[in-house]
Amino acid sequence: MTPMKTIIALVIFAFSFGAQAVEGGFPLQKADVDVFDLESVRRGAGYFVDYCLGCHSIKHLRYSRLGKDLAIKDEVLRNDIMPEGAKVHESFLTAMHPDDAINWFGVAPPDLSLVARARGADWLYSYLKGFYIDRSPTRPTGVNNLYFKDVAMPNVFWDLQGLQKPIIAAHEGSQVIERLEKSTKGKMSDDEFDRTMSDLVTFLVYAAEPAQYSRLSLGKYVIFFLLVLAVILFKLKKEYWKDIE
Numbered sequence: 001m002t003p004m005k006t007i008i009a010l011v012i013f014a015f016s017f018g019a020q021a022v023e024g025g026f027p028l029q030k031a032d033v034d035v036f037d038l039e040s041v042r043r044g045a046g047y048f049v050d051y052c053l054g055c056h057s058i059k060h061l062r063y064s065r066l067g068k069d070l071a072i073k074d075e076v077l078r079n080d081i082m083p084e085g086a087k088v089h090e091s092f093l094t095a096m097h098p099d100d101a102i103n104w105f106g107v108a109p110p111d112l113s114l115v116a117r118a119r120g121a122d123w124l125y126s127y128l129k130g131f132y133i134d135r136s137p138t139r140p141t142g143v144n145n146l147y148f149k150d151v152a153m154p155n156v157f158w159d160l161q162g163l164q165k166p167i168i169a170a171h172e173g174s175q176v177i178e179r180l181e182k183s184t185k186g187k188m189s190d191d192e193f194d195r196t197m198s199d200l201v202t203f204l205v206y207a208a209e210p211a212q213y214s215r216l217s218l219g220k221y222v223i224f225f226l227l228v229l230a231v232i233l234f235k236l237k238k239e240y241w242k243d244i245e
C-alpha cells in the first residue's frame with residue numbers, strides 16, 4: 001500500500017468505528033453549556049447541592065473556590081448554595097457513608113469531580129434525561145437508563161421531569177426501545193427541565209476544571225504581551241535595516 005492509501009484506509013476504519021458506536025446506543029442529546037455564563041453555573045451548583053450531594057461528592061471543589069470564581073459573597077454562598085452545617089473552606093462532600101451506599105445501591109456513588117471530563121457534557125445531559133420506568137424484578141429502583149444500562153442510581157428528577165416509559169419496537173427479530181414517552185406530567189415544562197439539566201451539566205463542566213477561568217484571563221495577558229512584543233520587534237527590525245537598505 002502506498003502511504004496515501006494507508007491513510008485513507010485508516011480514516012475509513014476510524015469512521016466505521018464511530019458509526020458502530022452510534023448504532024449501538026442512543027444518539028446523545030446536546031447540552032446547552034456555557035461555563036462563562038456564571039448565573040448558569042451558580043444555578044447548577046444549587047441544583048447539585050439539592051439533588052446530588054446526598055449521594056455524590058465533588059472532592060476537588062471547595063465552596064470557597066466556587067464563591068471566588070463566581071464572585072459570590074460568603075454570606076450568599078452559605079444561604080443559597082451550601083448545605084446546612086457545611087463550612088466555606090470545605091469541599092462538596094456527601095454525608096453518605098460509602099458502606100451505607102453499598103448496602104442500599106450495591107455500589108458507592110462515584111465522586112463527580114472529573115465526571116464531565118470523563119463522560120463529556122452531552123453524555124451527562126442525555127443520561128440525566130434518560131431515566132425510564134423499568135418494572136422488571138431485577139430493577140430495585142423501578143427505573144433504568146437509556147445511556148447507562150442497569151444503573152444503580154435512582155431517578156432523582158422523576159417529579160420535576162415526569163416519568164418516562166419506553167416505547168418498544170421489534171427490530172430484526174428482537175425487542176428494542178425506540179424512544180421514551182412521558183407517562184406522568186412533571187412539575188416543570190420540557191423547556192424548563194432541559195434548562196435545569198443544562199445548568200447542572202454546566203456546573204459539572206466548571207467543577208471538572210475550575211482553573212479554566214483564570215487560565216483564560218491569563219491567556220488574554222499572554223496575547224496582549226505577544227502583540228506588544230511583535231510591535232517592538234517590528235520597529236527594531238526597521239531600525240536595524242535602516243542603515244543597510
Ligand code: HEC
Pocket residue numbers: 048051052053054055056105107108109110112115118119124127150151152153154156200
Ligand atoms: C440516592 C443516591 C443518588 C443520588 C441522589 C444521585 N446519584 Fe448519581 N449515582 C448514584 C449511584 C449509586 C451511582 C452508581 C451507578 C452504577 O454504577 O450503577 C450513580 C452514578 C452517577 C453517574 C455515573 C457516573 C459514571 O460515570 O459512572 C452520574 C454522572 C451521576 N450519578 C450523576 C448524578 C447527578 C448529577 C445527581 C444529581 C442530580 C445524582 N447523580 C444524584 C446514586 C445517586
